[in-house]
Amino acid sequence: xxxxxxxxxxxxxxxxxxxxxxxxxxxxxxxxxxxxxxxxxxxxxxxxxxxxxxxxxxxxxxxxxxxxxxxxxxxxxxxxxxxxxxxxxxxxxxxxxxxxxxxxxxxxxxxxxxxxxxxxxxxxxxxxxxxxxxxxxxxxxxxxxxxxxxxxxxxxxxxxxxxxxxxxxxxxxxxxxxxxxxxxxxxxxxxxxxxxxxxxxxxxxxxxxxxxxxxxxxxxxxxxxxxxxxxxxxxxxxxxxxxxxxxxxxxxxxxxxxxxxxxxxxxxxxxxxxx
Amino acid sequence: xxxxxxxxxxxxxxxxxxxxxxxxxxxxxxxxxxxxxxxxxxxxxxxxxxxxxxxxxxxxxxxxxxxxxxxxxxxxxxxxxxxxxxxxxxxxxxxxxxxxxxxxxxxxxxxxxxxxxxxxxxxxxxxxxxxxxxxxxxxxxxxxxxxxxxxxxxxxxxxxxxxxxxxxxxxxxxxxxxxxxxxxxxxxxxxxxxxxxxxxxxxxxxxxxxxxxxxxxxxxxxxxxxxxxxxxxxxxxxxxxxxxxxxxxxxxxxxxxxxxxxxxxxxxxxxxxxxxxxxxxxxxxxxxxxxxxxxxxxxxxxxxxx
Numbered sequence: 001x002x003x004x005x006x007x008x009x010x011x012x013x014x015x016x017x018x019x020x021x022x023x024x025x026x027x028x029x030x031x032x033x034x035x036x037x038x039x040x041x042x043x044x045x046x047x048x049x050x051x052x053x054x055x056x057x058x059x060x061x062x063x064x065x066x067x068x069x070x071x072x073x074x075x076x077x078x079x080x081x082x083x084x085x086x087x088x089x090x091x092x093x094x095x096x097x098x099x100x101x102x103x104x105x106x107x108x109x110x111x112x113x114x115x116x117x118x119x120x121x122x123x124x125x126x127x128x129x130x131x132x133x134x135x136x137x138x139x140x141x142x143x144x145x146x147x148x149x150x151x152x153x154x155x156x157x158x159x160x161x162x163x164x165x166x167x168x169x170x171x172x173x174x175x176x177x178x179x180x181x182x183x184x185x186x187x188x189x190x191x192x193x194x195x196x197x198x199x200x201x202x203x204x205x206x207x208x209x210x211x212x213x214x215x216x217x218x219x220x221x222x223x224x225x226x227x228x229x230x231x232x233x234x235x236x237x238x239x240x241x242x243x244x245x246x247x248x249x250x251x252x253x254x255x256x257x258x259x260x261x262x263x264x265x266x267x268x269x270x271x272x273x274x275x
Numbered sequence: 276x277x278x279x280x281x282x283x284x285x286x287x288x289x290x291x292x293x294x295x296x297x298x299x300x301x302x303x304x305x306x307x308x309x310x311x312x313x314x315x316x317x318x319x320x321x322x323x324x325x326x327x328x329x330x331x332x333x334x335x336x337x338x339x340x341x342x343x344x345x346x347x348x349x350x351x352x353x354x355x356x357x358x359x360x361x362x363x364x365x366x367x368x369x370x371x372x373x374x375x376x377x378x379x380x381x382x383x384x385x386x387x388x389x390x391x392x393x394x395x396x397x398x399x400x401x402x403x404x405x406x407x408x409x410x411x412x413x414x415x416x417x418x419x420x421x422x423x424x425x426x427x428x429x430x431x432x433x434x435x436x437x438x439x440x441x442x443x444x445x446x447x448x449x450x451x452x453x454x455x456x457x458x459x460x461x462x463x464x465x466x467x468x469x470x471x472x473x474x475x476x477x478x479x480x481x482x483x484x485x486x487x488x489x490x491x492x493x494x495x496x497x498x499x500x501x502x503x504x505x506x507x508x509x510x511x512x513x514x515x516x517x518x519x520x521x522x523x524x525x526x527x528x529x530x531x532x533x534x535x536x537x538x539x540x541x542x543x544x545x546x547x548x549x550x551x552x553x554x555x556x557x558x559x560x561x562x563x564x565x566x567x568x569x570x571x572x573x574x575x576x577x578x579x580x581x
Contacts, residue, residue, distance in 0.1 A: 005378045009367075016366040084362030088419070091326045091356035091429075092379045093348050271346065274329040 003102035010106025027118025050137040058224040066155040073159025074176040111152040140228040160266035223251040285334035294320040296482040307453040310462040312479035318462040355425035361416035365405030382423035390418040430461040485577040499564035500536035506558040518552035
């Protein structure tokens with residue numbers, strides 16, 4: 001109950017601060033432009049237009065959603081402490097985990113709203129433009145939206161963990177940018193480099209799977225680009241899809257785990273924090 | 276009298292800095308207690324300890340039956356707190372802020388909103404807090420602290436930024452609450468304001484409680500002289516008059532007025548002697564030591580006995 005009151009206030013604030021509007025417009029704008037630019041190579045008569053959109057949109061999501069999520073969340077604890085609002089809030093009959101969980105729910109609702117609306121517009125636009133879309137593609141698209149929200153949840157949780165640990169807002173922002181670069185760009189490049197050097201001598205398929213599970217953005221990519229047969233052919237991931245032993249269920253469970261663990265540690269760090 | 280707040284032998288260290296050292300006291304229902312001391316004397320630290328925002332290095336605290344250091348917070352429904360530099364989310368209006376806090380305390384929102392008028396926020400309550408002046412934020416801070424008729428009120432420098440008129444209303448409010456059984460602990464620098472109102476004073480110096488009691492009790496303890504101002508008809512004596520007991524300080528203020536510092540127990544004796552000596556006194560003014568002087572005295576004493 002307390003957590004819900006706090007969640008409602010976070011949503012209220014996000015609407016006031018135009019966070020919701022900005023995030024929705026950004027995602028909708030990019031999704032729409034990708035939808036129509038993305039259909040250029042396949043042509044307007046191309047079959048499975050939505051599958052192409054899924055490939056391009058999920059690649060975009062990997063960059064954008066973590067960034068938006070970290071932008072909202074890095075400030076959540078340390079920012080309120082520096083502004084002094086946390087002091088007052090914690091003098092009320094609420095537990096600290098309720099504060100954190102309430103913020104999490106609020107931020108997640110904002111992110112989910114922006115993602116569903118922004119990406120949903122793109123799908124609606126395709127349908128309105130008269131593309132043929134079958135049930136398989138729609139399922140894959142819905143799974144993409146769902147997993148994008150989950151990816152957002154992961155980075156909100158990571159942002160909280162950073163926010164609960166650091167001493168000032170500047171550090172929180174710096175650490176979050178570093179984490180974003182690491183997880184979104186550097187990790188994959190390094191992995192690719194290692195694989196190219198190794199030439200498959202030491203790193204087995206299982207080891208590769210484990211390495212991929214260690215990065216939530218890779219889990220997200222695997223889930224969307226290999227999980228659905230039609231999509232993976234467009235994504236050029238058909239080969240990887242066959243070699244990987246990770247099922248969609250395992251990938252989803254990993255994404256959920258990637259949310260719960262940082263969130264749990266954030267709650268722990270916050271409960272030990274002195275103001 | 277049941278005590279609502281118990282502080283037992285509490286020490287709080289921040290690294291090498293000892294913010295509070297072995298402080299013990301109990302606050303009872305309906306007590307209006309002034310917590311005074313320099314900046315850094317440990318006033319804010321004590322309040323934060325009572326709220327569980329920080330944990331004591333040693334000792335124990337109990338507030339309304341909770342142990343705040345262990346994260347218990349059930350009793351906080353009946354607790355109001357106004358931090359020293361109160362801050363609110365700038366995007367929300369005063370009413371929205373008050374509504375949010377009332378919900379967290381499970382108190383009726385309509386009654387909480389009435390408090391906004393009581394502190395004189397009036398029409399500004401519909402504006403965003405971001406546009407508020409310091410005084411208006413302080414009013415909103417008071418309004419939220421008063422939600423739900425608290426049993427314990429912790430007020431950290433509550434009157435800074437308030438205009439004199441609201442200050443009066445504020446003290447009236449506080450005194451009414453205290454009369455109905457609320458424990459009020461307020462820290463302040465404005466000692467003259469507290470003098471007539473606080474039933475009890477706790478003086479802190481460098482984290483140590485150096486005095487604790489009613490102002491009268493502290494006055495007796497401090498044994499500070501009462502200032503007696505006499506207006507005499509005719510020219511005031513320029514030298515120490517014969518009726519003055521030995522050792523009493525004597526000052527000539529101007530042609531008609533003299534000032535005598537009398538020790539508390541010799542006050543009456545001195546007045547007898549003045550009138551017996553036939554000095555024609557036109558007017559008399561008695562000024563017992565002010566809280567400022569008592570405070571300074573206890574600080575001096577604390578510094579001399581390390």
